[in-house]
Amino acid sequence: MAERVVSPAPVRLRAEVLDLLRRTPWWLAVLGIWAASRAVTTGIMLSFAARQQASAWTQASPGYLDFSRLWDGHWYYIIAAVGYPGEIPRDDDGRAGENAWAFMPVYPGLVRIGMALTGDFSAQGFALVAVTISIIASAAAALLFFVLMRRWLSHGTALLATTLFCTMPLSPILQVAYAEALHLALLLGALILVLDRHWRTLAVVVTVMALSRPSGLAFALLLALVFLWRWMRRDREPFSIRERLHLGLSTVIAGFAGLAWPGIVALSTGDLLGYTDTELAWRRPYIGDVHLVPFTPWWQGAQWWLGEVRGPIILIIVLLLVAAAFALPAMRAMPIELRLWIIAYGLYLLAVFFPQSSTFRLLVPIVPVLGAVAAGIVSVGRGPLGRVALAALAIGLGIAGQVGWVHIAWWVDAYDWTPP
Template identity: 30%
Template structure:
């Protein structure tokens, strides 16, 4: 484990440097509206994660006057708050415990992206894949009490295992990802598809079968737990309805795109452009020869992000796990001279930090 981390040290250092720039934007913009940094770090979804880390899933299932569920912490998957609970148990205040966990697993994600990019196109592409992910529009979540950094770390290393045909490791990493966020379903399918390809090609004996058996266990296990707690087989989706979140084939996204592209509001326009850029990047990925699992994973993350209703402003964050669509841009950036990158990457970090804080301090919506 430590060998890959040693080789990824430049990418990890670059990741933390770019995050420091974005975090400085958070502090400056926060001070302008008289909010301390810990407000942004632990607010919105972070408050739910901290509730779970400190108290577990103690909130009972309650119904409103119309017989629909009210918001409940079981919508949030358990692995990230379980990690936050460790420093909390040692006396670290919850917000800063979550901040510490987010930063640490973010570094592991950067190392995983470096390794994945290096396997596919060399170390320079790997470093820039980690850097582009660090300055993606939704990267504000990478210094908040949010679980995206953990999901991306597990997904990146699972895809590394797939590329290296280490099926057992890929399966177990996918189990952990499935305990982190629902969008890990994209990784489950990607690992299973890659394993099936190996089986059809008669490669690696029985190990691909093990990956197929393991991959869905994390997601299925937690959804099963919620089903038992709610007494409904669709319990998790039912609880999601308290946030007005449902699968709608992209109708909500399409309607918001239409409004955003005619200048309905600045944040709506910016988010619409980010969504369109993600679709372009996905198409660009398909013009690049790479491992089949990366196509499947990137496509499904983008699909899931754009086919749910409500919280259009969060689309950039929902797209953050779709890091494979950044591969063609990383390959292109790898050809640029260092002096150009020395300007472009910090500017990108400033823009990313500004966008995240613009949503919260100017548009006053959750990121």
């Protein structure tokens, strides 16, 4: 009689787990990952809040809601409660000061509606509505991120990428009184529309997105690059005149959306350079009074942070390494549209933003790269246990990064020069 072979327990357990994952609706699995990650992030935030000393924004040891409205959250509170100022504040030398016009209107506008519905216009009432909107938007972003990842990854790898997304070092920014979660949900939706080529719907989404966070010009560059890519491949892939017109119009609309807020600021205040001068006010403590010359801020920042000679050398090396990363197999497998978005947004940051501690937050829109990270884990890991170990390491590093980011950027420690 042949001896009966019994499957080892780990093999049976793995099969049962995989079967359970297959039978779980994708949206339920994603929301489960999101909820677990929010619990972890909330624990990290509460841990720091308990040790927070009195600051310009809160008393010592504030509750979660008060802790969530630090930094730019106060600017959003001002906008939601009383609106934007009638003019750009300037000193005797004509230099613009930091003011509410730096922040775009969609997020504080939604918060204003929520505050009106609750009838509570206090700082606590603001924090409750603002955080609620951010948390809902973060759940939507997690769902949309998974949908985006499924355009090119298997179900399991997309779930891993979504877990990395929910536990990334900047994850706390998705549940505070900032516009990032809302903007990210709109951005992910827009990228899905690009992949699916729904150009007319895209124009509407991009317009709202561009008035949530600065991103319209970067997205217009993405669409221009996609148009160029499709045009170069028109002999291999149909690119009808009708689609050219729709894509071209969406590109133009995205460009106008990116320029809309500076125009609105100019019209509202009578100050033509009001918006750009306001943005420059935030970098004055670092490098003094400068004009906005495209592609100079990172060079200036590298010199300020790392030295006049060493800084630019390190910057060039980092940029070369980033460029080389696009040659990795996992990156080459990513849809061309997503790679072009990373390039377009990266160029936009290099053109206009000054690198400092908030740069980490500004890098959040390149989250599609986490799909390549997940694909790399799956391809590099040797066997199921190796892949699980690598995935656990990546998730652990993300959570550790959250602790580091909250400590460096969000938590207020005496005189703090590292804003998030």
